[in-house]
Amino acid sequence: MRKKPTMSDLTTYLIDTDHIEPEFSTLRRTMPEFISDGVLVLDTRLQTVIDSHTELEMSLQAIADAWNADTRHVQAFLRHNWNDLASLLDALVKGEQP
Secondary structure, eight states, X not given: OOOOOOGGGOXXXXXXXXXXXXXXXXXXXXXXXXXXXXXXXXXXXXXXXXXXXXXXXXXXXXXXXXXXXXXXHXXXXXXXXXXXXXXXXXXXXXXXXX
């Protein structure tokens, strides 16, 4: 049986924003500096997100809040492309942060 992912399972997680352009509507509203030709770096040791172009930092909880508020098709897109990250965000929304 595969164990449920936790934030400690991922130390650094890169997301190529070229391939997610309009999909992250709430995340874009949460992070106005989020740009389509960048890479987001999620460092779970710091529990922050750093946009490599703007050096914007925000808490993973803020990302989880945006995730929880976003539409079902956006969540499905993320689950398909980055399932482990989606599982971590689900855990944050449920208050299961380790």
